[in-house]
Amino acid sequence: MRVVVAKHAGVCYGVERALKLAGQAAEGGGTVRTLGPLIHNPQAVAALEDAGVRVASSLDDVAEGTLVIRSHGVDPAVITAAEERGLDVVDATCPFVRAAHRCAGELRDAGYAVVIVGEADHPEVEGILAHAGGEAHIVQRAADLPARIKRRVGVVVQTTQPPAVLAEVVAALLPRVNELRVCNTICSATEQRQASAAELADEVDVIIVVGGHNSGNTTRLAEICAARNPRTHHVETAEELDERWFDGASVVGVTAGASTPDEQIRGVIETVESLTGDE
Ligand code: SF4
Structure with missing residues (x-):
């Protein structure tokens, strides 16, 4: 295997x-x-x-x-x-979050109404909001945009947001404004992990997603994998692995969230190999 x-x-x-x-x-x-x-x-x-x-x-x-x-x-x-x-x-x-801070400050200083695409209660968004001078519209989708908004709008994005959400908000704003400035501050790490996990889930018999049960990005990876492969298991450590998950499997995939240290991933790989008799 x-x-x-x-x-x-x-x-x-x-x-x-x-x-x-x-x-x-x-x-x-x-x-x-x-x-x-x-x-x-x-x-x-x-x-x-x-x-x-x-x-x-x-x-x-x-x-x-x-x-x-x-x-x-x-x-x-x-x-x-x-x-x-x-x-x-x-x-x-x-440094990628810092870039979002800089953009928020520049948009505010230039007199734009600032729109932050992200989760209002996320600590990263709280920091971006503060750099925008505490005044911004925080939206998670186009439907969250206010009924009235200035004709000059600047958009900045929480680094972990999906590009499709930014595109939806920008498309909804465009017909409503005279000027639209967009700082695309999305970081590719989240998207790369999600795309790789989806690809791997399609190719393997069983997929193990490693990371904190309290980690939003790991849980999202597990959801993406589960939607493609019913033999998806989210574990925090190697101790949670169950030998029966691998019955009849010839290829096992392993992925991990952006907050999972290498030692934890290695521990899971070694245990999977020992459970299935691989060296
Ligand atoms: S996902 Fe990681 S690399 Fe990307 S902005 Fe957040 S902390 Fe930085």
Whole structure:
């Protein structure tokens, strides 16, 4: 039996960079806190805790030491407040999210009505909104656009949104405005992982999706795979694998969300191979 890993799987550039920066901060010693979990993966968060990097739910929980800002980014007021209370700030905001911040600020400064395509309660969107000066229309689909809107509109997008959603919103805005400026800040990592997972799900007998049960992007990968292959299983760790899932299978696919560290993927591959007698 063969195990095939999706072409694009596992941690994306931004998460890998955030993990590295947090690790470097821990090596420096002292108190290190991340503002919210650095990654939606319980095992990775536990490993960080073992290395001395704990999760703070708000700035009020951090009295001293180093504060790591995760890849989603934050309202710049949070960084200012942290620096004012004497904390060393390690800003692990993903450069692609930073680009969305820049666009939101430029659109606001140029007098456009800002439309953010994304999830209103997502921390990344909260950061983009803050960079737009706190005033923007947040929409998840064209139907969410307000009935009245300025004739000059600028659009910026949460990095993980599907391109089709951006296209739908832009198409709906175009006939309603005199000027439309679009910053396509979608990052390809999510789309690449979803396309590779779909392709692999079509080709294999069984597909294992590895990642936190609390990870939105991993759950979405599992949904995409399940829609194409009924023998799809979402596991967080190798311990959850069940030998019976592989009965009669000759090819097993493995994919993983953008918040799944390599060790976890390797652990699952090794266990699948041992369960099925492969070396
Ligand atoms: S999904 Fe893209 S934007 Fe988000 S952290 Fe990863 S690389 Fe950065």
